[in-house]
Each structure stands twice: as structure tokens, then as C-alpha cells.
Amino acid sequence: NAGVTQTPKFRILKIGQSMTLQCTQDMNHNYMYWYRQDPGMGLKLIYYSVGAGITDKGEVPNGYNVSRSTTEDFPLRLELAAPSQTSVYFCASNDRVENEKLFFGSGTQLSVL
């Protein structure tokens, strides 16, 4: 049972570099999310999508971009990495907004040096 799969698990970037965090789910969920978790803090929503072709900003979208060309995939792009983007990133999905089961990926630990 794959669920929500994130790659890579770890990455170190230099300031100004770009990268894409991949997220794919095999549960045919309409809703997908990207969160970041800073040390000792709760998760904050970066972007979310309610279906293919539809995305919207969350609480902390600056410095990130997303796309949703298919139901399964929801990549998160960092164009010009900054030290403030050092964090653990989680992708999640569910089939309804209020659904009890929000499925999370295992996370991507990103360091920007």
C-alpha cells in the first residue's frame, strides 16, 4: 500500500538553487496539500489543490510554486532557495476537506545553506 509518496527524503541546497519536491498518491484523492514543519513548531500550509488543474495558496506560499496536472501528482517547486526555507516538508491528501483521514507522506528534510 503506497499511499502518499514523497521524494527525496533529504536534500541540501545552496542559496539561490532551485528544486522540485515530488509528491504522488495512489488513492485517487481530490485534495492534496503541502505543509512545512519548522523545528519545534506545528505544520503550516503552503499550498493546496482541490483537483487536477486547481491550486490555491495556503498560509505561507511565498517562495514556492505548485502545479497539479494529474490527480496523482502535486509537485512543490522552490525557485530561489533561501535559508528560511530550511524545514521539513510534508505532502498530504484526502478525498474530502473534513474527512477524518488526512494521509501524510513521510516528509522531505530540506536544508538551504
Add this chain to the structure above:
Amino acid sequence: AQKVTQAQTEISVVEKEDVTLDCVYETRDTTYYLFWYKQPPSGELVFLIRRNSFDEQNEISGRYSWNFQKSTSSFNFTITASQVVDSAVYFCALLLNNAGNMLTFGGGTRLMVKP
């Protein structure tokens, strides 16, 4: 604006002790959902429970129980007879009915259960 506060940043107990993790939330909405998630050392978040604002019944699931009190805006989580495998970070979260998809998370409580 909504807010979730988990005042206990870290709790340490000895195996078999009972432990309660506090969660206090703030919202002016009357319809909302409250969640608890567990984040074990492996990192992924695991759903534990969801309650909606109209259901104040306490819930028990094995060694886990939840006490929802609207009068004090609290949704506390108790683990009875704790085990080493309960060691994790626990997050409380709030979803407003009209907030789109924005779950508001508390800062988390790190629980360490020692043998």
C-alpha cells in the same frame, strides 16, 4: 483568527504511567473540527481522531481517550498505561468549516516514555 495552543512542549513519563496532553483552541466559529495526529520518530504523521464541534461525547479507543469540552475550548488527549511505543510528537489541529482546507496545527507536544 483561529489558533491552537499546546502548552506542553515536552513531557517525560515512565512506562505504565498515565499521561494527558493538553490542547486549547480559539475560534469564533460554531462549526469546526478538531484532530489529533501522532508523529513517531520515523517522521510521518498518523491520524488518531477527529471530532466535530457538535459532538462533545468523550471517546475511548483502547488506551487512548479524548476529552472535548467546548466550555473551556479544550480537546485533551490521555494515554493510559503508557508504553515506549507511544513516544512521539503529538499534534492537535483545528479545521474551520469555512476555512477551505486550512488545518491549523498546534506546536506539538513531544512525549517521551521511558522503560
